[in-house]
Amino acid sequence: MYxxxxxPSCHQLESSRNGRIRMSEGDSVGExxxxxxxxxxxxxxxxxxxxxxxxxxxxxxxxxxxxxxLLLTAVYMIRVYILQGWYIVTYALGIYHLxxxxxxxxxxxxxxxxxxxxxxSLPTKQNEEFRPxxxxxxxxxxxxxxxxxxxxxMICTFFEAFNVPVFWPILVMYFIMLFCIxxxxxxxxxxxYRYLPFTHGKRTYKGKDDTGKTFAS
Numbered sequence: 001m002y003x004x005x006x007x008p009s010c011h012q013l014e015s016s017r018n019g020r021i022r023m024s025e026g027d028s029v030g031e032x033x034x035x036x037x038x039x040x041x042x043x044x045x046x047x048x049x050x051x052x053x054x055x056x057x058x059x060x061x062x063x064x065x066x067x068x069x070l071l072l073t074a075v076y077m078i079r080v081y082i083l084q085g086w087y088i089v090t091y092a093l094g095i096y097h098l099x100x101x102x103x104x105x106x107x108x109x110x111x112x113x114x115x116x117x118x119x120x121s122l123p124t125k126q127n128e129e130f131r132p133x134x135x136x137x138x139x140x141x142x143x144x145x146x147x148x149x150x151x152x153x154m155i156c157t158f159f160e161a162f163n164v165p166v167f168w169p170i171l172v173m174y175f176i177m178l179f180c181i182x183x184x185x186x187x188x189x190x191x192x193y194r195y196l197p198f199t200h201g202k203r204t205y206k207g208k209d210d211t212g213k214t215f216a217s
Contacts, residue, residue, distance in 0.1 A: 059140055069147045076154050086157045087168040093153045094175050098182060100145055103137035104197070105186055111193040133197060 058065055080090055137145075156162040190196065 055144070062139065062143070065143050065147075069143060069150065072147065072150050072154075076150055076157075079154070079157060083157065085163045086153075087171055088164045088166050089153050089156045089162050091171045091175060093149055095178075096149050097146055098175075098179060100137060100142055100149075102182060102186055104135055104139070104142045105190075106136045106197075107195060108134040108136050111195070112189075133195065135197070 077090075080086055
């Protein structure tokens with residue numbers, strides 16, 4: 001008698017079982033790949049946190065920071081002198097440091113872009129309100145960028161592809177000329193808008209000394 005029920009064959013059951021096995025294997029592979037990527041991301045995140053922590057701790061020690069940068073610069077220059085190459089990398093590093101230095105000397109808001117009655121202005125008289133000089137590039141960012149530039153240039157000296165043959169005296173003369181022109185323009189800008197890129201602290205005024213004399217009424 002025909003009951004109307006469907007009974008799958010052994011071949012269909014085997015195919016269904018194999019399909020479920022392949023799906024479970026695919027899910028396990030996906031989970032393992034996702035787990036590995038999350039571990040790698042967590043590792044680099046941890047490195048970034050440690051690096052930022054060291055940067056935060058080194059913020060008040062500006063003398064030590066700049067001394068280490070100067071030492072690293074000396075090591076780089078000695079390496080370039082011994083290898084007698086990678087002059088184009090050194091020239092690019094010098095241009096990069098010059099741009100950082102100009103940004104360090106420049107105010108955050110260019111006075112030439114402001115009208116006389118707009119925005120904050122620097123004090124020009126003794127009795128005006130004290131306003132500290134706000135740089136376009138703060139000291140810490142200046143140091144950090146300069147140090148990273150030296151490290152990258154040091155890494156480039158390990159690759160021959162960056163050793164472009166060039167007549168280095170021309171680069172030296174061009175850099176000196178560019179430095180003089182840039183600094184002359186910056187000094188003219190400072191004189192024109194009457195500001196100094198350094199803050200010495202707020203001026204204090206001392207009152208009259210107390211003589212200790214009393215007056216009888």
